Amino acid sequence: MTDLRTIPVVAAGEERPSGGQGNLLARVFDELTAFCRSRSLFMLHYCTGCGAVELPPAMTSRFDMERLGIQPMVTPRQADILLVTGYVSTKTLKRIILTYEQMNSPKYVIGICSCTVNGGMYWQSYATAKKLNDYLPVDMYIAGCMPRPEAVISGLRELIANIRAGRSDYWRDYYRRYDHYLGNQQRLFGENWQTPTDVIAEARHYGLFGPETLGEHTALLEQHQTPLQPFEMRLGLKQDKGSSS
């Protein structure tokens, strides 16, 4: 619940022209970008929780979200929207954060169902995270347990309108207040938590480096950070091949 517009950007590097100033051509170009962005959104195909069961109806013939220019997309790299459908268990939340960091900006997070807001009906569960916006900036919430496809579509239309009007840029908040988000992540996942994406470098790169990008939590991260190794998967099989044949 932070109005990110109140957080100053003191980053080195290019300063993004804010709307209204700049030359006419840039303004037209910005408008065009916003229009195109809002009309072509790819939603990451990841069913994180039970609300996902209302997405197939929303995607297919009956409620047909393709009318809005929204389609599911299988890879995070090409997706614009991360739809967090309900409760996020700690295990899933790690994957969500990894996924989110892999997505290209601008990216939008939608939290649907009660659980993403305040724990929902799993508020007393040891296994789920309670407030999604502690870990990721969230652009849009859709209420319901679970929201009907119509409600999902209403939320998506709202998001489209916000993108079109240039209002939905919560993703920048992740860079500007990375320390805050990282702190909450560390609190949940332990001090050694580390993702393969270098968010701080990205913040510098995009010119979104803010006074709260770095802090005690990022300092802790740097202390623990180990060089990224190629991931070695261990299937954990008893016998090396063919667990049961």
Added chain:
Amino acid sequence: MTPTDAPGHDVTTTLDFLLQEVDGLRTRWVAPRRLRVDLPAETLPALLELLKGRAGYVHLSAISCVDWPDDGQFELVYHTWSYELNVLVMAHIRIPRDPGVYLSIYDLYRPAAFFERDIHEMFGLWFEGSPDMGKFILTEWEGPPPMRKEFDGEAWVMEQFGWQEYRPEWLTEIEAKGGGISKRPEQLRGDKGEDGTA
């Protein structure tokens, strides 16, 4: 196989007769198709072998674990079903909570591997001879086995997480007039049954 027939006299006698072969059993028909068997932990493999071999109990429906901290015991319930007799046998055993070790029945029933691993994760029970006691569900969990009664999940959550601090306009208005939230739901759970001079 005549599955639609209710278990008749002969089925119950067959089972009752068969179960006489194992010592130390207490059997009770709790419903027409439900036979409860209480037995000492060490006789369970013999019972299951008997049921599987002689009465067609090839289906292990579930292994349930119940924590009885006051008795210092875990209760393990093996629910087995015979496709021939169409009767569910629930074998109840109790094992001491400490050290909480029991034998795996994986060599008799392969589904046991899933249930035993699950019980190991949730209750911390160890099954000797089970093929895989590695973590499956709680890979990111470092706390105590959560299903044990002494683990108070709600208290843990209250300590670990914060809640949304909503500031809606209506609440501000009411607070300006001297009102406000008089009882939060979390509070309600805290003082249940204690001094309630509300």
Added chain:
Amino acid sequence: MRPENYQAVSHPPSHEYEVFFGPNHPGIEGNYALKVRLHGDEVTAARADGGYLHRGFEKLMEGRLWIQNIALVPRICVPDPVPMEVCYSLAIEALGGLEVPERAQWIRVMQLELSRIAAHLFTFGGNAATTGMYTPMFWGIADRDLILDLFEELSGGRVYHIYNIPGGVRRDLPEGYLKRVSDTLDYIESRLPDYDNLMFTNQVFVRRATGVGIMTQEQALDWGVTGPNLRATGLPFDVRRDDPYLIYDQLEFDVPVEEAGDAWARTLVRRAELKQSLRILRQVVARLPEIDGPIRAPIPNPLAWNLPLGDVYTRVESSKGELAYYVVSNGGDKPWRVHVRGPSAMHAVQVLEHLVTGARIEDVAQIMFSLDACPPEVDR
């Protein structure tokens, strides 16, 4: 952006590699993962990775009143929630000695079968989509939505009905409801030839599904597989018929079986089961108006309701197989222990790992969907 200290490592040349199949993957049903080791496109080893949907239901239920849990249980299997509600309610009724009125039992059967049809239509869609055919998915989901509309009218919720309560159901049928059920059944029945054309006689699908993920009856019994997956290996076992609950013993229906035990056989069993569900529903629609009476046995104030000491194991046949609840009461107002035996716990872990091993990577999704695995049942 990669960290500055990232250093590329050159891998030794190999045909073997290990990949994550899920949790973020369109070929996975729900939020679940498989880690697979490949040799070329052949899977040489696989390991299921669950727990993404773990919410600790069993712990949560120990902290809530008997009746509060009815809101919790449908979440354990999202595509097919009614059996969860009914099975939990049956357990409470058995513990508390409640006699469910006959009308409520018939209404429950109606819901169970509607839910089964909805779940099977959903699975057809997913199953076809794994072979690249998206039209059955669009059809299946749109037709399933008609059943969700029926549920919405009955219970006020599309997916989570929370309509069954210990003692019976929460509302009587709305005016003219059975007529609308009947119309929907007519419609779905009229659509079956379309599905046959598109999917069940479609050689593309048939050839992709035949011989994939074969499981013999012996193996199925060995692994504790139940439900359509077991029936696809030739064993006609159905909890509804062989351990009857509610009023299933008053209904006429067949237990369809197939012999082959492959993905195609499993799909065919579901198709035949959908027809049987329609048949059951026709009987329910015909009989229900004659059955009058209350829809709920009186229950005490839910805030002060102790169930007597005891334990009970109730089973129902869900669209995935044998669903069971083991409920223990220590005489208190909350469950002492609830153990949910989700049918998918069997076929989504050990069986899936086994069937996938030796298969080709493109068949993995097909195998998972043909088994109709429901990850939240595994994770709970």
Added chain:
Amino acid sequence: MSDIDYKQRGSLLNPLRSLGFFGRPPVTQPLEPRPASINYRGFHLNDWEKCVGCGTCQKVCDNAAISMVHIPDLPADPAKGVRPERPAIDYGRCCWCGLCVDICPTGALALSREYVHTCVDADLSSYFILPDSHGIHGQPYEKGWAKTADADLISLLREPMPELEPEQRIENFDEIVGGYDPQQALLEASRCVQCGMCHDACPTHMHAPQYIRAIWEGKLEEAVGWIYQTNPFAHICGRVCTRRCETACSIGHRGEPIAIRWLKRYAMDAIPHERVKQIAAAGRCETPSGQRVAIVGAGPAGLTCAFDLAKQGHAVTVFEALSQPGGMTRWGIPEYRLPYDRIDRDIDVIQSLGVEIRCNTRIGSDITLEELHQQYDAVLIALGLQMGRGTRIPGSDHPQVRRAVDLLRQATAGEEFGTPQSAVVIGGGNVAMDIARTLARLQRQRFGTAQVTITALEELSHFLADPVEIKEAHEEGITILPARGPREVVVEDGNLVGLATWRVTSIFDEQGRFSPTYDQEDAQIHTAEMVVEAIGQMSDTGLLGDELTERLAWNRGRLQVDSDGRTSEAWLWAAGDMVRGPDVVSAVADGHRVAASIHAALSAAKEQNP
């Protein structure tokens, strides 16, 4: 088993038949949200007129989504069970199960057919809603899931109380109410939703939710402990309390309130007397304070005060004019409502704490207040209302015109007062019912038949008496004539022959003052040998003595006391019916209040002169 022969018929071209679907209308719905079904479980609606702020929704909510919000603008009425609180719903927790709707005791909550709410992160506070009847966005949506008889989770009917049938009871003074057995008590206790309205309404704020819960849990000793925390007249209040708690009970809005009084009675009867004494003594101060308190009047107020002060270590002496303690509960309430052995038990508990009760000691004649003032550190007068008021109608000075309180006292004492063959009672309160029913019993015992008529100014629906009393009086063959005003007592040849009455047209004037008007056309004479006035009581303050009466401050004929019961004299407190009006449980409450004040004063005095 398969009925499709796919091996033969299957063709790669089969799916092409589906191309025909191009010609069919699409199933796609418009983008705007569809209207939801009639039972839809959407956002909450709350009818603030009906909602009483009981918080039951909060208790049943499995998701801890409901907070109770105190709203100062709303009316508060503890006596009617209305709290200025309303539920606020956290849609970050809610799962729309509708249990709150199904359990709502008043039927105020419902779910609407509205289901779309979206917001950006900065507006997340819009997830916390104080629902009213307008919907969360102020848009008119109809009710969806609302209360129906099918889905009601509240059990509206009370466990029936076994009672003596009229024919079994009309000739004797046996207790009418049988009391619950354990199973009934458990079922009745289980109906409680623990809202605490009873606690708020009770003059002495008894912990009714706690003891009801304890009864339900089978912890009867705990229940007795809760009862004794606020009320040493536990047996008595378990039988004859005016039970304001049950008026306030949330369940009573649509059904029968919890039988709180009978549950208290059940708990008290279930525990052995000796154990009750131990429980009551819990928390007693073991070191005597060395200070002495005199209490005048062994009624509920005086003895409650004595109980509290004795527990705090003071030496308490109670002076009672009559032969046995108990005050009005003994001398005013007939035995069929309150058996004397129950009064004895309550008093025995109080005495077991060391309270000394001196009966047959009348202030003014046996000992004066001034003497008490000299001998004790503090004095409480709890005289009660022992004198009946008269109607002052013509003929009311006849000896056969009696006052109800006097007759009741004589009946308790077993004195002969000349039971008449027929009697008319004037008054519509509980005392009128008591004397009428007592007289009827005595008549039946003596003459075999009863003839008692009650005349009262009020319409039946406005009688001050408990409806149960009225019903039982009817059952016992007593004629009740509402809206009859007494005109005169008819006396012929010195013998009383009856009471003449008029029909009442109104009781109060436009300013709301008591000023009855009568329809003089409609006059009746009710023949009787005796007329009993039961129109109210007053206190006999003559025993204060002229000098003290002069010094004390008075207010409209009542002794003036501060909120703690202290009079204008620093050493003198007053409590009970003489201050508050007639009601057992109010007297108990007053006793506690005064005891606290006396204890504070004594402690302060001790600090000053150790």
